[in-house]
Amino acid sequence: MPDLPQLVGAVILVAMIVYVASGGADFGSGVWELFARGPRGQQQVRALRVAIAPIWEANHVWLILVVVLLFVCFPAAFAAIMVALHLPVTLMLVGIVLRGAAFAFQSYAAGDHAIERHSVRLFRVASMITPMALGVVAGAVAGGHIRVDAATGAVAPGAVRPWLLPFPLLVGLMTLSLCTYLAAVYMTVETEGPLREDFRRRALVAGCAVGAVALPAAFVAHSEAPVIGVPLLASAWSVPFHVTTGVVAVAALVALGRRSFRTARFLAIAQTALILIGWGVAQYPFVLAPDLDVGNCAADPAVLAATLIVLGAGTVLLVPAFVCLYRVFKQ
Amino acid sequence: MSDLLAARSLMALSLAFHIVFAAAGIAMPLLMVVAEGRWLRTGDPVWLDLCKRWSKGTAILFAVGAVSGTVLSFQLGLLWPEFMRQAGPVIGLPFAMEGFAFFLEAICLGLYLYGWQKLRPRTHQLAGVGVMLGGIASGVFVIAANAWMNGPRGCRHAGDRFVDVDPIAAMCTPMWLPQAAHMLLATFLAVGFGAAGVHALVLLRHPASSLHRRALVLALQVGGISAVLLPLSGDVLAKFVAELQPVKLAAMEGLFASEQPAALRIGGWPDEEAAVTRYAIEIPYLLSFLAYGELDAKVRGLEEFPRDEWPPVLITHVAFQVMVAIGVLLLAVSVAAAFLAWRRRAPVDQRWFLKLLVYCAPLGFLGIEAGWVVTEVGRQPWIVQGVLRTSECVTPVTNLLVPFCGFTLLYVVLACVVFRLMRRHVFQSAEPALQEPEDGHA
Numbered sequence: 001m002p003d004l005p006q007l008v009g010a011v012i013l014v015a016m017i018v019y020v021a022s023g024g025a026d027f028g029s030g031v032w033e034l035f036a037r038g039p040r041g042q043q044q045v046r047a048l049r050v051a052i053a054p055i056w057e058a059n060h061v062w063l064i065l066v067v068v069l070l071f072v073c074f075p076a077a078f079a080a081i082m083v084a085l086h087l088p089v090t091l092m093l094v095g096i097v098l099r100g101a102a103f104a105f106q107s108y109a110a111g112d113h114a115i116e117r118h119s120v121r122l123f124r125v126a127s128m129i130t131p132m133a134l135g136v137v138a139g140a141v142a143g144g145h146i147r148v149d150a151a152t153g154a155v156a157p158g159a160v161r162p163w164l165l166p167f168p169l170l171v172g173l174m175t176l177s178l179c180t181y182l183a184a185v186y187m188t189v190e191t192e193g194p195l196r197e198d199f200r201r202r203a204l205v206a207g208c209a210v211g212a213v214a215l216p217a218a219f220v221a222h223s224e225a226p227v228i229g230v231p232l233l234a235s236a237w238s239v240p241f242h243v244t245t246g247v248v249a250v251a252a253l254v255a256l257g258r259r260s261f262r263t264a265r266f267l268a269i270a271q272t273a274l275i276l277i278g279w280g281v282a283q284y285p286f287v288l289a290p291d292l293d294v295g296n297c298a299a300d301p302a303v304l305a306a307t308l309i310v311l312g313a314g315t316v317l318l319v320p321a322f323v324c325l326y327r328v329f330k331q
Numbered sequence: 332m333s334d335l336l337a338a339r340s341l342m343a344l345s346l347a348f349h350i351v352f353a354a355a356g357i358a359m360p361l362l363m364v365v366a367e368g369r370w371l372r373t374g375d376p377v378w379l380d381l382c383k384r385w386s387k388g389t390a391i392l393f394a395v396g397a398v399s400g401t402v403l404s405f406q407l408g409l410l411w412p413e414f415m416r417q418a419g420p421v422i423g424l425p426f427a428m429e430g431f432a433f434f435l436e437a438i439c440l441g442l443y444l445y446g447w448q449k450l451r452p453r454t455h456q457l458a459g460v461g462v463m464l465g466g467i468a469s470g471v472f473v474i475a476a477n478a479w480m481n482g483p484r485g486c487r488h489a490g491d492r493f494v495d496v497d498p499i500a501a502m503c504t505p506m507w508l509p510q511a512a513h514m515l516l517a518t519f520l521a522v523g524f525g526a527a528g529v530h531a532l533v534l535l536r537h538p539a540s541s542l543h544r545r546a547l548v549l550a551l552q553v554g555g556i557s558a559v560l561l562p563l564s565g566d567v568l569a570k571f572v573a574e575l576q577p578v579k580l581a582a583m584e585g586l587f588a589s590e591q592p593a594a595l596r597i598g599g600w601p602d603e604e605a606a607v608t609r610y611a612i613e614i615p616y617l618l619s620f621l622a623y624g625e626l627d628a629k630v631r632g633l634e635e636f637p638r639d640e641w642p643p644v645l646i647t648h649v650a651f652q653v654m655v656a657i658g659v660l661l662l663a664v665s666v667a668a669a670f671l672a673w674r675r676r677a678p679v680d681q682r683w684f685l686k687l688l689v690y691c692a693p694l695g696f697l698g699i700e701a702g703w704v705v706t707e708v709g710r711q712p713w714i715v716q717g718v719l720r721t722s723e724c725v726t727p728v729t730n731l732l733v734p735f736c737g738f739t740l741l742y743v744v745l746a747c748v749v750f751r752l753m754r755r756h757v758f759q760s761a762e763p764a765l766q767e768p769e770d771g772h773a
Contacts, residue, residue: 057393057394058434061434069427079413082405086409090737110387110759111755112755318435
């Protein structure tokens with residue numbers, strides 16, 4: 001039976017998976033607007049907007065849930081991350097604000113063409129920067145270069161910026177490519193005919209890009225971020241796990257090739273989940289390696305128990321609501 | 332500007348910006364749902380048109396509110412990491428609940444805005460109710476965290492951490508319900524009068540528009556009812572402040588020397604150096620009565636508290652006066668509207684009254700801002716009343732002036748764009764050419 005900190009840690013991981021698979025794809029669709037071209041460019045843009053308009057705000061809440069769970073359950077880790085990664089987190093926030101506001105502005109421009117034009121451009125650029133910054137933050141958290149005094153929570157002033165390193169930057173790129181990949185895969189299910197072929201081609205390219213970034217990221221992790229890299233590549237579970245992830249990733253591409261779009265969507269989500277689970281398992285028991293782990297930075301058991309009860313009750317409300325939302329707007 | 336001041340200014344700015352849009356996200360759904368209900372009952376397309384126009388405006392405001400709220404949840408840690416490290420778990424329960432309430436709000440808004448053709452009419456209206464309930468619940472839960480900062484319970488502060496945390500007790504603090512009730516009423520007041528003022532502006536140019544006449548009456552009803560109830564919640568809240576934050580009360584009133592019985596000061600200009608409030612109108616006994624329910628109760632002045640525990644008296648006092656003045660003024664306008672209606676002189680036909688409403692449109696929001704200034708500045712130098720000082724919690728990150736300037740620019744630009752879009756939406760709705768009935772439900 002896992003103890004309370006392990007349970008909330010697992011819940012945070014699940015929330016992150018859902019966020020990347022849903023909200024991440026919303027960012028990805030903004031990136032595809034940037035690359036909407038060819039004879040059906042306008043149609044692509046229209047389909048992408050229809051796809052995310054009703055759901056992006058609900059999907060975005062997963063990020064808030066992750067943040068809240070982090071500061072409630074592992075407060076010292078949250079505080080240290082916000083100190084050490086002040087700049088990339090701020091950049092991500094600016095991206096979130098610009099993306100969300102610009103999307104609403106262009107949806108309800110009421111014929112104000114100047115605002116519409118600028119909003120559209122801003123929405124696309126912010127859709128690209130935000131997942132990149134999010135990935136950099138995640139990579140810096142995993143990188144193991146943020147040193148914290150576990151007793152006082154004070155962050156040691158490091159000589160290097162913990163995020164301006166090859167590993168976090170590669171994770172940023174990988175997050176970006178994963179988001180665009182997911183968006184293109186989802187669009188193959190939500191479109192038809194030649195438009196669907198456009199997104200199928202884009203999904204295949206993005207899927208290969210995910211792999212192309214994932215491999216160097218894993219090797220850089222091994223040398224530059226050994227806290228996570230060594231367990232990721234040299235544990236007993238490493239080989240079977242990476243084989244599984246690889247098989248799922250390739251199977252998703254094969255399914256796209258054979259035009260089994262629903263299967264491809266399922267496999268792409270499974271691939272996303274496996275990548276994040278791999279991160280979580282490799283990093284365990286650390287919340288912020290190498291100084292803060294689930295043992296020394298978890299909140300009071302009373303707080304964790306109460307939070308889990310709220311999560312349970314909230315899920316009972318949330319699942320039918322989300323099912324309803326997706327039933328109405330998605331196939 | 333010191334980094335502490337920059338951090339406080341940035342937090343204040345983000346809160347001040349977010350609260351306007353959050354208020355719209357809570358209260359606009361009420362107007363939309365009522366308009367939709369009248370359309371369902373009467374089949375009159377004007378109500379449907381109004382509902383759709385209101386929901387378009389709400390969509391813009393809600394999106395800006397959602398993303399600016401995200402900024403806040405991160406900025407708690409970006410600016411006050413030590414506060415979050417210590418207090419995060421204590422106030423975590425309401426924040427977790429707020430997360431789910433926000434989920435409900437966002438899901439229902441998606442269904443509402445884009446489900447006109449896909450949901451049955453009653454289901455669609457129910458989604459609107461969900462937006463409103465989710466919004467109200469979000470606000471109430473967030474205020475639980477703020478109420479804990481004003482009157483901490485359910486924990487013990489030991490050295491540099493809170494121990495013996497009882498999350499339920501920390502959530503159910505004495506200030507919670509009075510603060511939540513006061514803020515919710517203020518929200519409906521601000522949005523009611525805000526909407527009424529906007530529709531009054533259109534009616535001054537197009538007096539016959541039945542859409543805007545109905546919109547104004549409905550918005551004014553919501554604002555007016557709130558205006559009547561608001562002093563009651565304020566009175567209850569003030570009594571809790573008197574008990575739990577006496578130094579905040581003294582600053583709100585500009586009361587330097589203790590008085591028994593204490594006079595209520597209206598207006599005036601506190602001078603912290605001289606420890607005196609000048610030019611105020613003083614009403615004997617009234618403060619004793621309002622704070623403690625007895626005419627001769629003693630009210631403690633600032634002199635009874637250590638100098639380094641005083642909040643900025645001038646800001647707190649002036650903000651409180653502004654808030655109360657706005658509340659009284661809008662109450663008077665509400666009473667005037669009720670009187671006009673009773674004398675069968677429809678308020679929407681009186682040009683002077685429409686002009687008055689236009690000027691009143693921003694006041695409710697200004698009142699909300701002033702009220703939060705009282706709450707937050709009045710609690711200084713504490714971030715958690717009597718336990719943890721704001722200066723102990725600020726981030727070690729330097730050059731905070733840079734993000735302060737950056738976010739200022741961001742918020743100014745967003746505010747300008749929202750203003751321009753809203754103006755367009757409002758005035759388009761008055762032009763008959765654009766008033767063709769849109770598609771109803773499928």
